[in-house]
Amino acid sequence: MRYSWLPSSLLIAAFVAFVGTAVGASQSLTLLLQRDAERSQALRTQAELQRLLSLLVDVETGQRGFIITGQQPFLRPYEEALAELEQLRPGLRRRLADNGASPTALQRLDALIQQRLTQTKMTIDRRLRHGDDITRDLSVYVDDKRVMDDLRFEIKELAQLQQERVSAADEATQQVQQRTMRLTQLLPGAGLVTLALALALMLRERRLRDRAESALRDANTGLEREVAQRTEALSRALQRIRSFASELDRGIEAERRRLAREVHDQVGQAGTAMKMLVIALRAKLAPRTEPLLDELQGMADESIRAARQISAALRPPLLDELGLDAALGHYLQTLQRQSGLATTLALDEPDGIAPEQANPLFRIVQEACTNVLRHAAATTLRVAGHPRTQDGRHGYELEVIDNGRGPGDTRADASGLRGMRERAALAGGSFDFGPGLGGGTRVGVWLPLDAPVAEGEGGEPDGETWL
Structure with missing residues (x-):
C-alpha cells in the first residue's frame, strides 16, 4: 500500500492536463473568432474599395459616351453610379478608419473623388454648352486620366492595407491553430504515459488489480469516444474548408469574368474612341497628311488588340459560348502557331461535359501545355478526352501527351504538378502524372460528371517549374 498514492497522483495529473487542454x-x-471577424471586416472593406473603383469607372464611361455622342441615354450609367457612390462612401469611410487607414489617406481619397466628380460635371456642362467641340480638347482627357490614375493608386494602397490586415489575421489564426494542435498532440501522449505507469503500479499491488483493470477499460473507452468525436469534428472542419475553397474559386472565376469584361469594355472603348478621333481629325486635315496621325492610329489599334488579348487570357470567351471542345481547339491552334509545336485534339462526346466541369479541365490542360513548352523539349503534343467510369462513377478523362524528354527526376510535389493536382481534387476528381506509353510525358485528369462540382480555376497557368 505504500505505492497507492502514485496512481492517484498520476490520475490527478491527467485530469489537470485535460482541464488545461480544454481551457x-x-x-x-x-481568438480564432476574433481573427475571423477582423479578416471578414477587412475582406468586406476590400470588396467595397473595388466597388468604389468600379463606380468611378462607370462615371467615366457615362461621361465619355455622352461627350462622344451627345445623347442623353449615355448619361444613365453616370447618374446611376453617382447615386450609388453617395450611398457607398460614408460607410466605406467609417470601415476604412476602423481598419487602420490614416486620416490623411482618407482625406486624400475624398479630395480625389470630389475632384473627379467635379471634373465630370464640368465636362458634361461644357458638352451641353459647346457641342462636340469639346471632343477636340485633349486637355480634358489628360486631366481626367491624371485624376483617375491618382484615384486608382489611392484605392490600390488602401486595398493593400486591407490585404495586410487579412494576412495578419491569417498568420495569427495559423499560430493559434498550431498552438492548439500542439496541445492536442501532447494530451494523448501524456495520457498513455500516465496509464502505463498506473498499470505498472497496479500490477505490483495485487489487491488493486481488478479495480485497475476496470479503470483502464473505462479510460480506454473514454479515449476512443473522444478520438471518434475529434475525428468527426475534423471531418466537418475539412468539409467546411473544401466548401470555402470552392466558394472562393467561384468568386475568383466571377471576378476574372468581370475583369475581362471591364478590360474589353473600358480599354477597348478608349482605344476605339481614340481611333474615331484620329479618323475624324484625318478627315478634317485632308488632303494634307500628318505622320503623327498614322502613329496615333497605330497606337489606338494596338490598345484595342491588347484589350482583346488580355480579356481572352483572363477568361476565354469560347469556353462560355461554345464549350470545352472549341476553347481547347482554339488554344491549341494558337499554341501551334506561336511555338511551332505540332498539336492535335481528339475529344469523344465533349457535349457530355457540364459547364462547371469545363473550366477546371481547360485550366489543367493550359498548365500542362505551358510546362511542356518550358521543360519537355517536345515536337508534338496531343490532347485526348473520353468518358470513363471510375469506382462506379461516370466521369470524363483528359490526357495531355508529348514526345519530349519525359518526367525524369521531376518531384511529385513540384508547384506546377501540385497546382494541377489540387485543382483536380477540388473538382472532386483525380490527377495522374508519369511517362507516356511511347516515351515523353503523360498528364491525365479525371473528373466525375455525376455530381455537382464547384467551378474552380485558380487563375491561369502560373508558369512555375515542375523541377
Whole structure:
C-alpha cells in the first residue's frame, strides 16, 4: 500500500492536463473568432474599395459616351453610379478608419473623388454648352486620366492595407491553430504515459488489480469516444474548408469574368474612341497628311488588340459560348502557331461535359501545355478526352501527351504538378502524372460528371517549374 498514492497522483495529473487542454482550446476558439471577424471586416472593406473603383469607372464611361455622342441615354450609367457612390462612401469611410487607414489617406481619397466628380460635371456642362467641340480638347482627357490614375493608386494602397490586415489575421489564426494542435498532440501522449505507469503500479499491488483493470477499460473507452468525436469534428472542419475553397474559386472565376469584361469594355472603348478621333481629325486635315496621325492610329489599334488579348487570357470567351471542345481547339491552334509545336485534339462526346466541369479541365490542360513548352523539349503534343467510369462513377478523362524528354527526376510535389493536382481534387476528381506509353510525358485528369462540382480555376497557368 505504500505505492497507492502514485496512481492517484498520476490520475490527478491527467485530469489537470485535460482541464488545461480544454481551457487552452476555449481560449484558442475565442481568438480564432476574433481573427475571423477582423479578416471578414477587412475582406468586406476590400470588396467595397473595388466597388468604389468600379463606380468611378462607370462615371467615366457615362461621361465619355455622352461627350462622344451627345445623347442623353449615355448619361444613365453616370447618374446611376453617382447615386450609388453617395450611398457607398460614408460607410466605406467609417470601415476604412476602423481598419487602420490614416486620416490623411482618407482625406486624400475624398479630395480625389470630389475632384473627379467635379471634373465630370464640368465636362458634361461644357458638352451641353459647346457641342462636340469639346471632343477636340485633349486637355480634358489628360486631366481626367491624371485624376483617375491618382484615384486608382489611392484605392490600390488602401486595398493593400486591407490585404495586410487579412494576412495578419491569417498568420495569427495559423499560430493559434498550431498552438492548439500542439496541445492536442501532447494530451494523448501524456495520457498513455500516465496509464502505463498506473498499470505498472497496479500490477505490483495485487489487491488493486481488478479495480485497475476496470479503470483502464473505462479510460480506454473514454479515449476512443473522444478520438471518434475529434475525428468527426475534423471531418466537418475539412468539409467546411473544401466548401470555402470552392466558394472562393467561384468568386475568383466571377471576378476574372468581370475583369475581362471591364478590360474589353473600358480599354477597348478608349482605344476605339481614340481611333474615331484620329479618323475624324484625318478627315478634317485632308488632303494634307500628318505622320503623327498614322502613329496615333497605330497606337489606338494596338490598345484595342491588347484589350482583346488580355480579356481572352483572363477568361476565354469560347469556353462560355461554345464549350470545352472549341476553347481547347482554339488554344491549341494558337499554341501551334506561336511555338511551332505540332498539336492535335481528339475529344469523344465533349457535349457530355457540364459547364462547371469545363473550366477546371481547360485550366489543367493550359498548365500542362505551358510546362511542356518550358521543360519537355517536345515536337508534338496531343490532347485526348473520353468518358470513363471510375469506382462506379461516370466521369470524363483528359490526357495531355508529348514526345519530349519525359518526367525524369521531376518531384511529385513540384508547384506546377501540385497546382494541377489540387485543382483536380477540388473538382472532386483525380490527377495522374508519369511517362507516356511511347516515351515523353503523360498528364491525365479525371473528373466525375455525376455530381455537382464547384467551378474552380485558380487563375491561369502560373508558369512555375515542375523541377
